[in-house]
Amino acid sequence: MKDWRTIRLTPEATIRDAMRAIDEGATGIALVCGADDTLLGTVSDGDVRRGLLADREMADPVTTVANPRPRTAPVGADRLEMLDLMRAHGVTLLPLVDGTGRVRGVQTLSRLLERPHFDNPVFIMAGGFGTRLHPLTADTPKPMLKVGDKPMLEHLVRRFVRHGFTNLYISTHYLPEKIRDHFGDGSDFGVRITYVHEETPLGTGGALGLLPPDIAKLPLLMINGDVLTNVDFTRLLRHHEQQQFAATMCVREYEYQVPYGVVQSDNDVVTGMTEKPVHRYHVNTGIYVLDPEIVAGVVPGTRIDMPTLLERVADDGGKVGIYSSFDYWLDIGRIDDYERAQQDIGILGMT
Structure with a gap:
Protein backbone atom coordinates (compact mmCIF):
# COMPACT_ATOMS: atom_id res chain seq x y z
CA MET A 1 0.00 0.00 0.00
CA LYS A 2 1.16 3.51 -0.73
CA ASP A 3 0.19 4.67 2.79
CA TRP A 4 -0.50 1.92 5.29
CA ARG A 5 -1.47 4.52 7.88
CA THR A 6 -4.89 4.78 6.25
CA ILE A 7 -5.70 1.50 8.03
CA ARG A 8 -3.89 2.38 11.28
CA LEU A 9 -5.98 2.65 14.46
CA THR A 10 -5.07 3.65 18.01
CA PRO A 11 -6.11 1.45 20.94
CA GLU A 12 -8.73 4.07 21.81
CA ALA A 13 -10.50 3.67 18.46
CA THR A 14 -13.96 2.11 18.42
CA ILE A 15 -15.32 -0.82 16.48
CA ARG A 16 -17.13 1.73 14.29
CA ASP A 17 -13.76 3.42 13.56
CA ALA A 18 -12.36 0.03 12.60
CA MET A 19 -15.20 -0.58 10.15
CA ARG A 20 -14.57 2.80 8.52
CA ALA A 21 -10.82 2.11 8.23
CA ILE A 22 -11.43 -1.34 6.75
CA ASP A 23 -13.89 0.10 4.25
CA GLU A 24 -11.69 3.03 3.22
CA GLY A 25 -8.52 0.95 3.01
CA ALA A 26 -10.23 -1.73 0.90
CA THR A 27 -7.94 -4.38 2.36
CA GLY A 28 -10.36 -6.21 4.66
CA ILE A 29 -8.16 -5.47 7.67
CA ALA A 30 -6.99 -2.64 9.92
CA LEU A 31 -3.97 -2.38 12.22
CA VAL A 32 -4.09 -1.43 15.89
CA CYS A 33 -0.85 0.34 16.80
CA GLY A 34 0.67 2.10 19.78
CA ALA A 35 1.98 5.65 19.68
CA ASP A 36 5.35 4.48 18.33
CA ASP A 37 3.68 2.31 15.63
CA THR A 38 4.26 -0.86 17.62
CA LEU A 39 1.78 -3.42 16.35
CA LEU A 40 -0.74 -4.32 19.04
CA GLY A 41 -3.12 -6.33 16.90
CA THR A 42 -5.20 -6.49 13.75
CA VAL A 43 -8.93 -6.37 13.19
CA SER A 44 -10.72 -7.85 10.18
CA ASP A 45 -14.27 -7.91 8.89
CA GLY A 46 -14.60 -11.33 10.47
CA ASP A 47 -13.35 -10.07 13.85
CA VAL A 48 -15.94 -7.27 13.81
CA ARG A 49 -18.74 -9.64 12.81
CA ARG A 50 -17.88 -12.13 15.53
CA GLY A 51 -17.71 -9.31 18.07
CA LEU A 52 -21.14 -7.99 17.16
CA LEU A 53 -22.59 -11.48 17.34
CA ALA A 54 -21.14 -11.68 20.84
CA ASP A 55 -23.13 -8.53 21.78
CA ARG A 56 -20.31 -6.01 21.42
CA GLU A 57 -21.43 -2.46 20.67
CA MET A 58 -20.21 -0.27 17.84
CA ALA A 59 -18.90 2.21 20.42
CA ASP A 60 -16.82 -0.43 22.24
CA PRO A 61 -13.00 -0.18 21.96
CA VAL A 62 -11.54 -1.91 18.93
CA THR A 63 -9.24 -3.84 21.27
CA THR A 64 -12.22 -5.89 22.41
CA VAL A 65 -12.44 -7.58 18.98
CA ALA A 66 -8.85 -7.27 17.68
CA ASN A 67 -6.54 -10.23 17.20
CA PRO A 68 -3.61 -9.60 19.55
CA ARG A 69 -1.36 -12.19 17.85
CA PRO A 70 -1.58 -11.48 14.13
CA ARG A 71 0.58 -13.04 11.44
CA THR A 72 3.41 -10.71 10.43
CA ALA A 73 6.50 -10.73 8.23
CA PRO A 74 9.84 -9.01 8.80
CA VAL A 75 10.77 -6.00 6.72
CA GLY A 76 12.52 -7.24 3.58
CA ALA A 77 10.95 -10.70 3.73
CA ASP A 78 11.20 -12.84 0.61
CA ARG A 79 8.18 -12.61 -1.70
CA LEU A 80 7.69 -16.37 -1.89
CA GLU A 81 8.03 -16.79 1.86
CA MET A 82 5.25 -14.24 2.34
CA LEU A 83 3.08 -16.02 -0.21
CA ASP A 84 3.62 -19.32 1.60
CA LEU A 85 2.72 -17.68 4.92
CA MET A 86 -0.45 -16.13 3.52
CA ARG A 87 -1.60 -19.36 1.92
CA ALA A 88 -0.84 -21.42 5.04
CA HIS A 89 -2.87 -19.16 7.31
CA GLY A 90 -5.54 -17.88 4.94
CA VAL A 91 -4.65 -14.18 5.20
CA THR A 92 -4.51 -11.60 2.43
CA LEU A 93 -2.44 -8.92 4.19
CA LEU A 94 0.74 -9.08 6.24
CA PRO A 95 2.02 -6.24 8.43
CA LEU A 96 5.77 -5.77 7.87
CA VAL A 97 7.53 -5.17 11.18
CA ASP A 98 11.08 -4.36 12.19
CA GLY A 99 13.09 -6.01 14.96
CA THR A 100 11.31 -3.97 17.64
CA GLY A 101 7.83 -4.88 16.46
CA ARG A 102 7.11 -1.52 14.86
CA VAL A 103 5.09 -1.48 11.64
CA ARG A 104 7.05 -0.32 8.62
CA GLY A 105 4.56 -1.22 5.91
CA VAL A 106 2.14 -3.87 4.77
CA GLN A 107 2.12 -6.40 1.96
CA THR A 108 -1.03 -7.61 0.23
CA LEU A 109 -1.71 -10.88 -1.54
CA SER A 110 -2.85 -9.14 -4.72
CA ARG A 111 0.42 -7.28 -5.00
CA LEU A 112 2.51 -10.37 -4.32
CA LEU A 113 0.68 -12.25 -7.05
CA GLU A 114 1.66 -9.67 -9.64
CA ARG A 115 4.40 -11.06 -11.85
CA PRO A 116 7.80 -9.72 -10.77
CA HIS A 117 10.27 -8.40 -13.29
CA PHE A 118 14.06 -8.72 -13.22
CA ASP A 119 16.49 -7.02 -15.58
CA ASN A 120 19.16 -9.61 -14.78
CA PRO A 121 20.45 -11.41 -17.87
Whole structure:
Protein backbone atom coordinates (compact mmCIF):
# COMPACT_ATOMS: atom_id res chain seq x y z
CA MET A 1 0.00 0.00 0.00
CA LYS A 2 1.16 3.51 -0.73
CA ASP A 3 0.19 4.67 2.79
CA TRP A 4 -0.50 1.92 5.29
CA ARG A 5 -1.47 4.52 7.88
CA THR A 6 -4.89 4.78 6.25
CA ILE A 7 -5.70 1.50 8.03
CA ARG A 8 -3.89 2.38 11.28
CA LEU A 9 -5.98 2.65 14.46
CA THR A 10 -5.07 3.65 18.01
CA PRO A 11 -6.11 1.45 20.94
CA GLU A 12 -8.73 4.07 21.81
CA ALA A 13 -10.50 3.67 18.46
CA THR A 14 -13.96 2.11 18.42
CA ILE A 15 -15.32 -0.82 16.48
CA ARG A 16 -17.13 1.73 14.29
CA ASP A 17 -13.76 3.42 13.56
CA ALA A 18 -12.36 0.03 12.60
CA MET A 19 -15.20 -0.58 10.15
CA ARG A 20 -14.57 2.80 8.52
CA ALA A 21 -10.82 2.11 8.23
CA ILE A 22 -11.43 -1.34 6.75
CA ASP A 23 -13.89 0.10 4.25
CA GLU A 24 -11.69 3.03 3.22
CA GLY A 25 -8.52 0.95 3.01
CA ALA A 26 -10.23 -1.73 0.90
CA THR A 27 -7.94 -4.38 2.36
CA GLY A 28 -10.36 -6.21 4.66
CA ILE A 29 -8.16 -5.47 7.67
CA ALA A 30 -6.99 -2.64 9.92
CA LEU A 31 -3.97 -2.38 12.22
CA VAL A 32 -4.09 -1.43 15.89
CA CYS A 33 -0.85 0.34 16.80
CA GLY A 34 0.67 2.10 19.78
CA ALA A 35 1.98 5.65 19.68
CA ASP A 36 5.35 4.48 18.33
CA ASP A 37 3.68 2.31 15.63
CA THR A 38 4.26 -0.86 17.62
CA LEU A 39 1.78 -3.42 16.35
CA LEU A 40 -0.74 -4.32 19.04
CA GLY A 41 -3.12 -6.33 16.90
CA THR A 42 -5.20 -6.49 13.75
CA VAL A 43 -8.93 -6.37 13.19
CA SER A 44 -10.72 -7.85 10.18
CA ASP A 45 -14.27 -7.91 8.89
CA GLY A 46 -14.60 -11.33 10.47
CA ASP A 47 -13.35 -10.07 13.85
CA VAL A 48 -15.94 -7.27 13.81
CA ARG A 49 -18.74 -9.64 12.81
CA ARG A 50 -17.88 -12.13 15.53
CA GLY A 51 -17.71 -9.31 18.07
CA LEU A 52 -21.14 -7.99 17.16
CA LEU A 53 -22.59 -11.48 17.34
CA ALA A 54 -21.14 -11.68 20.84
CA ASP A 55 -23.13 -8.53 21.78
CA ARG A 56 -20.31 -6.01 21.42
CA GLU A 57 -21.43 -2.46 20.67
CA MET A 58 -20.21 -0.27 17.84
CA ALA A 59 -18.90 2.21 20.42
CA ASP A 60 -16.82 -0.43 22.24
CA PRO A 61 -13.00 -0.18 21.96
CA VAL A 62 -11.54 -1.91 18.93
CA THR A 63 -9.24 -3.84 21.27
CA THR A 64 -12.22 -5.89 22.41
CA VAL A 65 -12.44 -7.58 18.98
CA ALA A 66 -8.85 -7.27 17.68
CA ASN A 67 -6.54 -10.23 17.20
CA PRO A 68 -3.61 -9.60 19.55
CA ARG A 69 -1.36 -12.19 17.85
CA PRO A 70 -1.58 -11.48 14.13
CA ARG A 71 0.58 -13.04 11.44
CA THR A 72 3.41 -10.71 10.43
CA ALA A 73 6.50 -10.73 8.23
CA PRO A 74 9.84 -9.01 8.80
CA VAL A 75 10.77 -6.00 6.72
CA GLY A 76 12.52 -7.24 3.58
CA ALA A 77 10.95 -10.70 3.73
CA ASP A 78 11.20 -12.84 0.61
CA ARG A 79 8.18 -12.61 -1.70
CA LEU A 80 7.69 -16.37 -1.89
CA GLU A 81 8.03 -16.79 1.86
CA MET A 82 5.25 -14.24 2.34
CA LEU A 83 3.08 -16.02 -0.21
CA ASP A 84 3.62 -19.32 1.60
CA LEU A 85 2.72 -17.68 4.92
CA MET A 86 -0.45 -16.13 3.52
CA ARG A 87 -1.60 -19.36 1.92
CA ALA A 88 -0.84 -21.42 5.04
CA HIS A 89 -2.87 -19.16 7.31
CA GLY A 90 -5.54 -17.88 4.94
CA VAL A 91 -4.65 -14.18 5.20
CA THR A 92 -4.51 -11.60 2.43
CA LEU A 93 -2.44 -8.92 4.19
CA LEU A 94 0.74 -9.08 6.24
CA PRO A 95 2.02 -6.24 8.43
CA LEU A 96 5.77 -5.77 7.87
CA VAL A 97 7.53 -5.17 11.18
CA ASP A 98 11.08 -4.36 12.19
CA GLY A 99 13.09 -6.01 14.96
CA THR A 100 11.31 -3.97 17.64
CA GLY A 101 7.83 -4.88 16.46
CA ARG A 102 7.11 -1.52 14.86
CA VAL A 103 5.09 -1.48 11.64
CA ARG A 104 7.05 -0.32 8.62
CA GLY A 105 4.56 -1.22 5.91
CA VAL A 106 2.14 -3.87 4.77
CA GLN A 107 2.12 -6.40 1.96
CA THR A 108 -1.03 -7.61 0.23
CA LEU A 109 -1.71 -10.88 -1.54
CA SER A 110 -2.85 -9.14 -4.72
CA ARG A 111 0.42 -7.28 -5.00
CA LEU A 112 2.51 -10.37 -4.32
CA LEU A 113 0.68 -12.25 -7.05
CA GLU A 114 1.66 -9.67 -9.64
CA ARG A 115 4.40 -11.06 -11.85
CA PRO A 116 7.80 -9.72 -10.77
CA HIS A 117 10.27 -8.40 -13.29
CA PHE A 118 14.06 -8.72 -13.22
CA ASP A 119 16.49 -7.02 -15.58
CA ASN A 120 19.16 -9.61 -14.78
CA PRO A 121 20.45 -11.41 -17.87
CA VAL A 122 19.92 -15.15 -18.23
CA PHE A 123 22.43 -17.23 -20.20
CA ILE A 124 21.30 -20.67 -21.43
CA MET A 125 23.98 -23.00 -22.77
CA ALA A 126 22.45 -24.87 -25.71
CA GLY A 127 25.37 -25.75 -27.96
CA GLY A 128 26.10 -29.35 -27.00
CA PHE A 129 26.11 -32.29 -29.41
CA GLY A 130 24.20 -34.68 -27.16
CA THR A 131 26.21 -37.67 -28.38
CA ARG A 132 24.97 -39.91 -25.55
CA LEU A 133 21.42 -39.36 -26.79
CA HIS A 134 22.21 -40.47 -30.35
CA PRO A 135 20.30 -41.28 -32.58
CA LEU A 136 17.71 -38.86 -31.13
CA THR A 137 20.17 -36.01 -31.65
CA ALA A 138 21.21 -36.97 -35.17
CA ASP A 139 19.23 -34.07 -36.61
CA THR A 140 18.08 -32.25 -33.45
CA PRO A 141 20.16 -30.38 -30.87
CA LYS A 142 19.74 -31.98 -27.46
CA PRO A 143 17.96 -28.98 -25.84
CA MET A 144 15.35 -29.13 -28.60
CA LEU A 145 14.32 -32.73 -27.88
CA LYS A 146 10.72 -32.73 -26.74
CA VAL A 147 9.80 -33.52 -23.16
CA GLY A 148 6.05 -33.83 -23.11
CA ASP A 149 4.75 -31.49 -25.79
CA LYS A 150 7.60 -28.96 -25.73
CA PRO A 151 11.37 -28.95 -26.30
CA MET A 152 13.25 -29.04 -23.00
CA LEU A 153 14.73 -25.63 -23.87
CA GLU A 154 11.22 -24.19 -24.16
CA HIS A 155 10.36 -25.49 -20.68
CA LEU A 156 13.34 -23.52 -19.38
CA VAL A 157 12.45 -20.36 -21.28
CA ARG A 158 8.87 -20.43 -20.06
CA ARG A 159 9.97 -21.02 -16.48
CA PHE A 160 12.23 -17.98 -16.58
CA VAL A 161 9.33 -15.94 -17.95
CA ARG A 162 7.08 -17.07 -15.09
CA HIS A 163 9.72 -15.90 -12.64
CA GLY A 164 10.03 -12.49 -14.30
CA PHE A 165 13.27 -12.93 -16.25
CA THR A 166 12.87 -11.77 -19.84
CA ASN A 167 16.40 -10.79 -20.91
CA LEU A 168 17.72 -14.07 -22.32
CA TYR A 169 20.92 -15.06 -24.12
CA ILE A 170 21.30 -18.48 -25.71
CA SER A 171 24.60 -19.99 -26.83
CA THR A 172 24.49 -22.26 -29.86
CA HIS A 173 26.90 -24.51 -31.74
CA TYR A 174 25.33 -27.75 -33.00
CA LEU A 175 22.44 -27.19 -35.46
CA PRO A 176 21.88 -23.58 -34.32
CA GLU A 177 19.20 -22.94 -36.95
CA LYS A 178 16.88 -25.41 -35.19
CA ILE A 179 16.94 -23.25 -32.07
CA ARG A 180 16.73 -19.91 -33.88
CA ASP A 181 13.82 -21.07 -36.07
CA HIS A 182 11.84 -22.18 -33.02
CA PHE A 183 12.38 -19.17 -30.74
CA GLY A 184 13.13 -16.33 -33.17
CA ASP A 185 13.74 -13.12 -31.24
CA GLY A 186 11.72 -14.47 -28.31
CA SER A 187 8.78 -12.10 -28.71
CA ASP A 188 6.31 -14.98 -29.13
CA PHE A 189 7.40 -16.22 -25.71
CA GLY A 190 7.37 -12.86 -23.95
CA VAL A 191 11.17 -12.50 -23.84
CA ARG A 192 14.01 -10.89 -25.75
CA ILE A 193 16.51 -13.47 -26.98
CA THR A 194 20.05 -12.69 -28.12
CA TYR A 195 22.06 -15.55 -29.62
CA VAL A 196 25.78 -16.07 -29.28
CA HIS A 197 27.35 -18.72 -31.48
CA GLU A 198 30.39 -20.84 -30.65
CA GLU A 199 32.26 -21.58 -33.87
CA THR A 200 34.23 -24.13 -31.86
CA PRO A 201 33.17 -25.53 -28.47
CA LEU A 202 34.56 -23.36 -25.67
CA GLY A 203 33.75 -25.52 -22.66
CA THR A 204 31.00 -24.93 -20.11
CA GLY A 205 32.24 -21.42 -19.31
CA GLY A 206 33.98 -20.14 -22.42
CA ALA A 207 30.85 -18.87 -24.14
CA LEU A 208 30.58 -16.19 -21.45
CA GLY A 209 33.33 -14.40 -23.37
CA LEU A 210 31.04 -14.10 -26.40
CA LEU A 211 28.34 -12.12 -24.62
CA PRO A 212 27.95 -8.57 -25.97
CA PRO A 213 29.61 -5.73 -24.06
CA ASP A 214 26.29 -3.95 -23.52
CA ILE A 215 24.87 -6.77 -21.39
CA ALA A 216 23.20 -5.50 -18.21
CA LYS A 217 25.73 -5.06 -15.40
CA LEU A 218 23.74 -7.20 -13.00
CA PRO A 219 24.24 -10.72 -11.63
CA LEU A 220 23.76 -13.19 -14.47
CA LEU A 221 21.89 -16.48 -14.16
CA MET A 222 23.49 -19.26 -16.14
CA ILE A 223 22.08 -22.71 -16.81
CA ASN A 224 22.71 -25.69 -19.04
CA GLY A 225 20.04 -26.06 -21.71
CA ASP A 226 19.59 -29.81 -21.16
CA VAL A 227 18.22 -29.50 -17.61
CA LEU A 228 14.62 -30.09 -16.57
CA THR A 229 13.97 -28.34 -13.28
CA ASN A 230 11.56 -26.35 -11.16
CA VAL A 231 14.33 -24.62 -9.22
CA ASP A 232 13.12 -21.27 -7.92
CA PHE A 233 15.34 -18.81 -9.78
CA THR A 234 14.02 -15.90 -7.71
CA ARG A 235 15.15 -17.52 -4.45
CA LEU A 236 18.49 -18.42 -6.04
CA LEU A 237 19.14 -14.83 -7.08
CA ARG A 238 18.00 -13.49 -3.71
CA HIS A 239 20.37 -15.90 -1.93
CA HIS A 240 23.28 -14.80 -4.10
CA GLU A 241 22.63 -11.14 -3.35
CA GLN A 242 21.97 -11.56 0.36
CA GLN A 243 25.14 -13.60 0.87
CA GLN A 244 27.13 -11.12 -1.24
CA PHE A 245 28.72 -13.91 -3.24
CA ALA A 246 30.77 -13.17 -6.34
CA ALA A 247 29.54 -16.48 -7.77
CA THR A 248 26.94 -18.98 -6.64
CA MET A 249 26.71 -22.60 -7.70
CA CYS A 250 23.33 -24.26 -7.31
CA VAL A 251 23.86 -27.72 -5.80
CA ARG A 252 21.70 -30.56 -4.65
CA GLU A 253 22.37 -33.48 -2.36
CA TYR A 254 23.34 -36.77 -3.94
CA GLU A 255 23.07 -39.87 -1.78
CA TYR A 256 24.93 -43.11 -2.30
CA GLN A 257 24.50 -46.19 -0.14
CA VAL A 258 27.22 -48.82 -0.03
CA PRO A 259 25.37 -52.14 -0.45
CA TYR A 260 27.67 -53.97 1.98
CA GLY A 261 28.84 -53.75 5.54
CA VAL A 262 31.94 -51.53 5.68
CA VAL A 263 34.79 -52.51 8.01
CA GLN A 264 37.35 -50.10 9.44
CA SER A 265 40.66 -51.57 10.58
CA ASP A 266 44.12 -50.62 11.82
CA ASN A 267 47.00 -53.09 11.44
CA ASP A 268 44.53 -55.89 10.73
CA VAL A 269 42.54 -55.10 13.88
CA VAL A 270 38.89 -54.21 13.39
CA THR A 271 38.21 -50.73 14.76
CA GLY A 272 34.64 -50.32 13.59
CA MET A 273 31.89 -51.65 11.40
CA THR A 274 29.08 -49.81 9.60
CA GLU A 275 26.26 -51.68 7.94
CA LYS A 276 25.49 -50.32 4.47
CA PRO A 277 26.60 -46.73 5.17
CA VAL A 278 25.08 -43.82 3.28
CA HIS A 279 27.37 -41.13 1.86
CA ARG A 280 26.01 -37.72 0.91
CA TYR A 281 27.59 -35.22 -1.44
CA HIS A 282 26.75 -31.86 -2.94
CA VAL A 283 26.64 -32.17 -6.73
CA ASN A 284 26.71 -29.40 -9.31
CA THR A 285 23.38 -28.82 -11.09
CA GLY A 286 24.84 -26.71 -13.90
CA ILE A 287 23.01 -23.63 -12.60
CA TYR A 288 24.97 -20.54 -11.52
CA VAL A 289 24.72 -16.88 -10.62
CA LEU A 290 27.73 -14.76 -11.61
CA ASP A 291 28.52 -11.15 -10.80
CA PRO A 292 29.12 -9.01 -13.91
CA GLU A 293 32.85 -8.67 -13.17
CA ILE A 294 33.27 -12.43 -13.59
CA VAL A 295 31.41 -12.44 -16.90
CA ALA A 296 33.45 -9.51 -18.20
CA GLY A 297 36.68 -11.26 -17.18
CA VAL A 298 36.24 -14.21 -19.56
CA VAL A 299 38.41 -13.51 -22.60
CA PRO A 300 36.57 -14.03 -25.93
CA GLY A 301 37.57 -17.26 -27.64
CA THR A 302 39.03 -18.78 -24.47
CA ARG A 303 38.09 -22.38 -23.70
CA ILE A 304 37.30 -22.84 -20.03
CA ASP A 305 34.98 -24.99 -17.95
CA MET A 306 32.92 -23.58 -15.11
CA PRO A 307 34.73 -25.42 -12.26
CA THR A 308 38.03 -23.97 -13.46
CA LEU A 309 36.53 -20.50 -13.78
CA LEU A 310 35.10 -20.64 -10.26
CA GLU A 311 38.39 -21.91 -8.86
CA ARG A 312 40.11 -18.89 -10.40
CA VAL A 313 37.53 -16.58 -8.87
CA ALA A 314 38.16 -18.12 -5.45
CA ASP A 315 41.96 -17.97 -5.91
CA ASP A 316 41.61 -14.25 -6.68
CA GLY A 317 39.77 -13.69 -3.42
CA GLY A 318 36.23 -13.82 -4.75
CA LYS A 319 33.54 -15.33 -2.55
CA VAL A 320 32.19 -18.45 -4.25
CA GLY A 321 29.16 -19.92 -2.52
CA ILE A 322 26.50 -22.56 -2.96
CA TYR A 323 22.73 -22.57 -2.99
CA SER A 324 21.27 -25.90 -1.86
CA SER A 325 18.18 -26.76 -3.87
CA PHE A 326 15.63 -29.38 -2.92
CA ASP A 327 13.56 -28.72 -6.02
CA TYR A 328 13.13 -31.15 -8.89
CA TRP A 329 16.19 -31.34 -11.14
CA LEU A 330 17.15 -33.75 -13.89
CA ASP A 331 20.21 -33.54 -16.13
CA ILE A 332 19.06 -35.19 -19.35
CA GLY A 333 22.30 -36.67 -20.58
CA ARG A 334 21.40 -40.26 -21.40
CA ILE A 335 18.53 -42.16 -22.96
CA ASP A 336 17.25 -43.40 -19.60
CA ASP A 337 17.29 -39.79 -18.28
CA TYR A 338 15.23 -38.75 -21.28
CA GLU A 339 12.73 -41.53 -20.69
CA ARG A 340 12.46 -40.57 -17.02
CA ALA A 341 11.83 -36.95 -18.02
CA GLN A 342 8.87 -38.05 -20.13
CA GLN A 343 7.35 -39.71 -17.07
CA ASP A 344 8.15 -36.87 -14.66
CA ILE A 345 6.88 -33.98 -16.76
CA GLY A 346 3.21 -34.82 -16.25
CA ILE A 347 3.62 -35.25 -12.49
CA LEU A 348 5.41 -31.91 -12.20
CA GLY A 349 2.65 -30.05 -13.99
CA MET A 350 5.19 -28.41 -16.31
CA THR A 351 3.56 -29.45 -19.59
